[in-house]
Amino acid sequence: xxxxxxxxxxxxxxxxxxxxxxxxxxxxxxxxxxxxxxxxxxxxxxxxxxxxxxxxxxxxxxxxxxxxxxxxxxxxxxxxxxxxxxxxxxxxxxxxxxxxxxxxxxxxxxxxxxxxxxxxxxxxxxxxxxxxxxxxxxxxxxxxxxxxxxxxxxxxxxxxxxxxxxxxxxxxxxxxxxxxxxxxxxxxxxxxxxxxxxxxxxxxxxxxxxxxxxxxxxxxxxxxxxxxxxxxxxxxxxxxxxxxxxxxxxxxxxxxxxxxxxxxxxxxxxxxxxxxxxx
Numbered sequence: 001x002x003x004x005x006x007x008x009x010x011x012x013x014x015x016x017x018x019x020x021x022x023x024x025x026x027x028x029x030x031x032x033x034x035x036x037x038x039x040x041x042x043x044x045x046x047x048x049x050x051x052x053x054x055x056x057x058x059x060x061x062x063x064x065x066x067x068x069x070x071x072x073x074x075x076x077x078x079x080x081x082x083x084x085x086x087x088x089x090x091x092x093x094x095x096x097x098x099x100x101x102x103x104x105x106x107x108x109x110x111x112x113x114x115x116x117x118x119x120x121x122x123x124x125x126x127x128x129x130x131x132x133x134x135x136x137x138x139x140x141x142x143x144x145x146x147x148x149x150x151x152x153x154x155x156x157x158x159x160x161x162x163x164x165x166x167x168x169x170x171x172x173x174x175x176x177x178x179x180x181x182x183x184x185x186x187x188x189x190x191x192x193x194x195x196x197x198x199x200x201x202x203x204x205x206x207x208x209x210x211x212x213x214x215x216x217x218x219x220x221x222x223x224x225x226x227x228x229x230x231x232x233x234x235x236x237x238x239x240x241x242x243x244x245x246x247x248x249x250x251x252x253x254x255x256x257x258x259x260x261x262x263x264x265x266x267x268x269x270x271x272x273x274x275x276x277x278x279x
Contacts, residue, residue, distance in 0.1 A: 001114070002046045004089070004278050008109040009050040009102075011070035011094050013269040013277070015057065019049045043116070044124035047106055054102045065192030067200065069259055070094040071266040072245045075227045076276035081154075086230030088113035089278050091247050091259045094229070096146045100139050107132055108139040148249065148257065157232030160250050161225060165234060168215040173208055180204040181254040186211075191263035194243075207258070218244065224272070235270050242267040 002023065006016035023045045035041050061068050070091060079085050087093055088109075097105050106125065110116045118136070122129040160179055167176035186207045190196035195214075201207050221236035221243065228235070233247040245267060249257040261267065269277060 002042060005043060005109060005114065006046050006050045007073065007278060008089060008094070008097070008113055009047065009106055010054050010057065011098065012053075012057065013071040013073055013266075015053045016050070019046055019053060022049050040120055040124065043110070043120075047110065047124050051102050051106055054105070058102075065190075066196065066198035067187050067189050068098075069187065069189035069261055069266075070098075070229075071269060072228050072233070072247060072259075072261055073269045073278055074274055074276045075230050075278050077154075077227060079227070079230055079276070079278065085113075089230050090249075091229045091231070092148050092249055092257065093143070096143055099146065100142060103127075104135050104139040104142070107135040108143065111136050112140065112143075154227075154232070156253060157248065157250050158225065160253060160255060161232045161234060161248060164248070164255065165223065168211050169219075171212050171215065173212055176208045176211060177204050179253075179255055180207055181251070181256045184255055184257065186258040186260060188260040189263050189266065191265060193264055194262040196260060196262055222272075226270075227276070228270070229278075235267075237272055240272060242270040242272075245270055 003016055003020055006019040007013060010016055010019070023042060026045055027042065032038065072091070075086070075089060079089070097108065100108065103125065107121055110121045110124070111118070118129050118132050122132040125132065127135075164176070164179050166172075167179060182204050183202065184204050184207050186197075186201045188196035188198075195217075197210065201210055218236050221238050224235045224237065226233055226235060228245060228247050231247050231249065233245060235242050236244045243264070244260065244262040247259040248255050
């Protein structure tokens with residue numbers, strides 16, 4: 001649960017791990033017998049440490065090469081069955097959360113993803129309860145205005161994902177276009193460390209042509225189908241190391257949005273033996 005809080009606030013697996021390590025070190029220095037409620041104490045510690053990480057990370061992102069996307073992470077089948085929980089960790093929502101202020105984001109995560117009472121959130125953040133309620137309302141309205149809605153049926157997601165891979169591998173442009181929404185968009189995050197477009201590609205024909213053109217580069221990869229951030233996804237491995245992840249947002253059997261992450265610094269949580277980490 002604490003990892004889930006830190007990850008949703010920072011959008012970074014590495015930062016979330018560091019936050020938990022810091023929280024653990026602080027916990028070992030505390031007289032735990034004097035802590036009446038360990039869970040709220042730890043949530044408060046993790047939340048405020050994650051906020052500090054997020055603020056410093058945003059300053060660094062100003063010089064990031066190309067689009068910035070959150071780090072992908074494996075999620076389990078139980079999460080995929082819970083529509084609200086899967087949505088709370090989806091790549092699409094995490095991208096929207098980037099447009100909130102750090103404090104709004106923390107309040108939104110604690111309230112909407114975990115259902116913490118306003119009073120507990122206020123104590124965790126050192127704010128008054130009316131202030132937290134105002135932050136929550138503002139964040140919710142902001143997210144609702146920008147959050148895309150996608151189909152959640154796992155069977156349909158898997159079917160479309162498998163068909164997508166077959167079409168790309170076979171260079172079948174016509175079949176691939178039939179799987180894409182006319183307004184489909186593809187956002188890539190390479191951080192300038194791998195080949196990827198530095199601007200969003202929009203439109204079925206443009207996206208399909210790009211995918212067919214680059215499919216040959218991954219002809220020798222080992223492919224793993226997996227739930228990634230609560231959605232159907234694909235991870236490509238070269239020599240046992242993850243080199244690219246593609247996440248899909250699907251509605252009525254067509255792909256509406258794709259997120260391609262091939263920045264090697266963001267794929268550490270997708271190792272071949274990695275287990276689901278977010279619930």
